[in-house]
Amino acid sequence: MHLIQTVDLAKQYVMGSNVVHALRGVSLAIDEGEFVAIMGASGSGKSTFMNLIGCLDSPTAGDYFLAGENAAAMSADDLAAVRNRRIGFVFQQFNLLPRTSALENVELPLLYAGIPASERRSRAMQRLAEVGLGERFDHHPAQLSGGQQQRVAIARALVNNPSLILADEPTGALDSRTSIDIMALLQKLNREGMTIVMVTHEHDVAAFASRIVSFRDGRVISDEPNRPQDAQAGLARFDPAGAAA
Incomplete structure (x- = not known):
């Protein structure tokens, strides 16, 4: 089943007298359980595409179906509800609240959803344990390494049991060794059935993804499966010693 399907998706931005065509009729389908990497240079449309499938913005034209629902026709309130219910976000800069614990950061989406405190704590602790931070629940972000902070962010993305994880440059602020750990965690989540874009x-x-889609000038220019040996080659470029071990 297609979890994501876009049909002639287009997005334009008006800047003074200029019209910027950020997306130009993108039609793409992503099935449940896939791990898809979206690539492209700055200005290629990949971030605009991510914003649209994440229900953070609405298209100028075209349709976007998320689990069969046409998000392109939804109101702002409906989009907010879909984001909270169906989508988990992981960002490059972690976006953690600095003065709250790992546990409290992970609980935030549940707080917004009106979940009772005892259930919030239980579900947040479970997700922290799943990303290997069950014993660090009371640590603040400044007491955690970059990789640990990103694990907290991933636990937060998972806590509402979403059907989709959207990761925007999830290793951009991490060193090579820590990047491998985070990508291995995303692969593990994908093997367990999570759809990741x-x-x-x-x-x-x-x-590390199983499929690579490349954008240029607001259009998809390639869409190819990624073979396991290609993922292994990526690991070798990250850390030749680790790949050879």
């Missing part, structure tokens, strides 16, 4: 400009990071 990741924006990246790094071929080494995209190599």
Whole structure:
């Protein structure tokens, strides 16, 4: 089943007397359980595409179906409800609240959803344990490494049991070794059935996905499956010693 389907999706921005065509009729389908990397240079349309499938923005033209619902026709309130119910976000800069614990950061989406405190804590603790931080629940972001902070962000993205994870340059602020750990975690989540769409400009990071879609000038220019040996080659470029071990 298609979890994501876009049909002639277009987005234009008016800047003074200029019209910027950020997306030009993109038709793309992503099935449940896929791990897709979206690639392209700055200005290629990949971030605009991510914003649209993440229900953070609405298209100028075309349709976007998320689990069969046409998000392109939804109101702002409906889009907010879909974001909270169906989508988990992981960002390059983690976006954690600095003065709250890892547990409290992970609980935030549940707080917005009106979940009772005891259930919030239970579900947040479970997700922290799943990303390997069950014993660090009371640590603040400043007490955690960059990789640990990104794991907290991933736990937060998972806590509402979404059907889709959107990761925007999830390793952009991390060193190579930590990047491998985060990509391995995303691969594990994907093997367990999570659908993941990741924006990246790094071929080494995209190599961990099972499918690579490339954008240029607001259009899809290639859409190819990624073979396991290509993922292994990406790992070798990240860390030759680790890949050889």
